[in-house]
Amino acid sequence: MTPTPTTDEWGIDASWLDALDEEHEVAQATIDRLREVIGQPPADLEDRAPIVARPGDALEIDQADVVCEDGEVRHVDGELPADFPLGYHWLSSPRGAVAGSSSPRPVLAPAGRAWGWAVQLYAARSRGSWGIGDLADLRAIRRMAADQGAGFVLINPLHAVAPTEGQEASPYLPATRRFRNPLYLRVAEVPGADGVDLEDEAGRALSDGSLIDRDAIWARKREVLMRIFFAHGGGEAFARWREEQGQPLHDWATWAAIVEEHGGDWHTWPAELRRPQSPELTAYVERHGAVVAFHAWLQWALDLQLTAASGDMTVIQDLPIGFAGGGADAWAWQEALAEGVSVGAPPDAFNSQGQDWGSPPLIPWRMRDADYEPFIQSIRATMAGAGGLRIDHVMGLFRLWWVPSDGSAADGAYVRYPAEDLLDIVALESHRAQALVVGEDLGTVEDGVREAMAEHGVLSYRLLWFEDDDPARWPAEAMAAITTHDLPTVAGLWTGEDVEEQREHGTGTEEELERGRTSLLAHLPGLEEGASIEDAVTHAHERLAGAPSTLLSATLDDALGELRRPNMPGTTDRPNWSLPLPVLVDDLAAHPLLQQVAKTLADGVGTAD
Template sequence: MTRTATTDEWGIDASWLDALDEEHTVPQATIDRLREVIGTPPDDLDERAPIVALPGDVLELDEAEVTLEDGSTRHVDGELDDDFPLGYHWIQAPGGHRRRLIVTPGRCWLPDRTWGWAVQLYAARSRASWGIGDLADLRSIREMAAAQGAGFVLINPLHAVAPTPEQEASPYLPATRRFRNPIYLRVSEVPGAHAVELDEDAGRALSDGELIDRDAVWARKRAVLRRVFDATGRDDQAFPDWWWHQGQKLQDWATWCAIADEHGPDWHTWPEALRDPRSEEVGRFVADHERDVAFHAWLQWCLQLQLERATEGMTVIQDLPIGVAGGGADAWTWQDVLAQGVSVGAPPDAFNSQGQDWGSPPLVPWRLRAADYEPFIESIRATMAGAGGLRIDHVMGLFRLWWVPSAGPGVSGGAADGAYVRYPAEDLLGIVALESHRAQALVVGEDLGTVEDGVREAMAEHGVLSYRLLWFEDDEPATWPTEAMAAISTHDLPTVAGLWTGADIAEQREHGTGTDEELERGRTELLGRLRGVKKKAKPETAVRKAHEALATAPSLLLSATLEDAVADERRPNMPGAADRPNWSLPLPVLVDDLPQHELLQTVARTLADGVSGGSPA
């Protein structure tokens, strides 16, 4: 996709090309509205904003003093030495502003070639689960994967949602991208669980339903967890020590949770005095609700302990959503950096003639620079922390995002009335590379759909792995790039069994996600990628053949979903099907039984042989 649009000083593209290379002009009313939302950056922003550079780079400054992270200082004279330390420093030229200097290696850490499982953790229930897959179940999957010779597990976002009774089902609309969802705790394994009556039978009974009932699961888990905390939460000195080292960011999260418990999950509806995180009223609230704030911080400590056990010895690639809920904790903390009255989405395309509105407020590019990129850095670092891998959802958002303004004069409020807004991609990729280098964590960019020219080239330059799917690629897997994660499907696309049996298209018809002609054409196109499968073959045969094809890909990472490996006919999420229980379908095989599942073991051997260079099974 060639960039032909003229980008104004607000970063707004005046036109855009669709998947058919047809150019569309953005209405002037949309541009005017977005300019109003973005605002005008200060005249001296370019003199104050961070400098992102590589060792050896020539700087825009002449002589300057740099205060390094370790407190030492270095003098620079127009350029950085080739051995200049990587990290987040401060630079100041005589008479100039003190600015952040971010020195990056430029390329992400790359893994050895391997294969692994893609897991919707909430769906991966065991006999010990309380209605939802949890971190102990992740530990079991990791142990199975290690025994099979896998090198990674890719999981859905584990980020926290509001702790209120009505739980957000989508993992891609969290309240924060810095903290995790306590619904994933294995209650019996939290510190102090022995001190209270857990009633494990009542917890396990939550798994009896056909769907995952997050509201019921959270109500049960929260009640028991609070009893554990009240009985033992301050007994272990490790918790307050850990809490103190987390600093203001955890204090803000725990405070937001405690206020949300009392006033609801959208900070815009709170009493006005509580809408400012630094207000005196918020301080008084914390003093009056000290125990409640501590409880929410304690939950994060428990999550940290269980995640460490779950991921021990293996790369667990965590997913970074494109944004957060507009009423959530990150939006409350960073409300001066996020755009108000606008959300992120996608323009109209062949699959959705009205476009898409994903509901997350975007970061204002110039305000992000003025904030020293801290909101972006914290989100990347927290998601990457301790697990060895990061998948960036809609990685094109590092370059540009489709902004959808709310209804107003000349603007309908629909996704079709949006426009692309540009971001400082080179700086953001440099930060990703630095965080990857420090955490020794691989990075995958979800670059599916319409990708403009230059995006994949920039990803390759920075060591961000591309994402290649059998369902999307016209070429044989054997021709796919090396620096990529190769897979068959994603959570938004049909499973092999669902495609093969026709169950997926039947469900799409039921939910009206397209015309019969569109759905049939789409199914026929995907079936054409399953070569060598006889028409009357069983779905298990189609699954096996698909993974034999995938195993020929030379890509660094080969990924198979658990849904495909157990021949599940239902995909986790069906975009556009609002009346479907998306993100709430349990895996039809319990985690305990996965190691004995014949088809799953066949898929594992096939990918392992592909990585080792042997003949696919």
């Protein structure tokens, strides 16, 4: 029987289990440090923290009036009625006013079985791109996918980073999980672009390089977008939209404006600007109103283009596990963040040193005390306008590995989160946005996580490279795929190019690398030695097509026979997240291997029981 770790009143587990179910004790020094960081919640927290409940649930109080979102007041006697409206409401009770959430149990179910493309959008350049794949390229990919009979497109996180030189390349370390990166704008399609000289030839020349140069792209796009903004300004449509977005957009645009003057880490700013509530901030915004408005306007343009790019197809957007410690979300929610620690992963079979992802975690009780707003806003914004959400490292809704800043990743411990509340909020936002939800549950998954996901209708995520079972025995309630951005492509694995690149970057010993490649090749049984890349890719997708899973996903990298994976964890001297696809978006539909992969998955979805 698997032992259950002891959890203290701070939510810290005293031990943890590795992938081999071996138990490891957490050092007392680590526990003491994390207790200090977490702190003690106020004595009246339970009297003011939100109650997340479903219709039919018993409440913690006997009698109460509930002010619903639409202003209706309903009396509740002990439990929420079965017909109680879903939403965020205000509960008045003898113990005071408490924010409440009425949620369904399951998230929105997919309309039916479907297959689709997984796309690193930045890599998908076309002849019209300015050095990076953009939302017009996503629109073209979506149209191609629809013509091929696909039902969805899965994309990398589109979240914004600091608008400075030294652009963060990783989509998984954004400055915010609520707003999008203007690098993804197709400049020629921004409202007002027809009134200025775009210098389009200079923009398209940014695609001549073999790598994606985000600094050069941002410098060019920012200069032209600023000219469009001052010439056009968005008019009444932008003004109305900006007003509707309220304080969150104002905070983001203010942060971005300050970044342009004082740098991308709010900790280094002048003291009077480090807190969103400071009186000096109002004066700063008044002096820099045009730049603040510009960054808000960029988000409006992104909203328009993403809506057009998605059309009537489900576009599954990716939610990173965290955000940069110096970024906009950390600035806005600094009172809820843990200082002196970051999120990561314990040592495992793929990384013997553990991992430190660099994002500061939210303190669980402080997140509750903030009425879950940091979580709600991130989920809602990432779902918006596209119809699907993939939650990176979904186990983080249950527990996160906290790494003290003065130790290694191996010196961390798990801290527990209110998973039931968080999953209910995901379900509520799913119904509001009419969006399906996939949880990335790869790696070490503790008992109960997948059961809770299934209960809430969150699809599991199954990979050919990870699963020992034949795909035919994979669960139906899942998204099935071959690989991810962090793992070898089929071509890279089959030819040995991926392991050779790992050698060059020193990601493991010779024995470890060969053992890893051999274990992955075992997932391609029956493929003859000496088979071509095309044969290997087709064979892998034929196996994938045998899965009964609700969603089948293939990467464009695999469908084009790409040898290099988008990201190789543990490397700092490799151009991770900066490798363009070898074929332009304009030419994808005619690529023979891509056509074969599309047909294979379409046949699998069409003929499976």
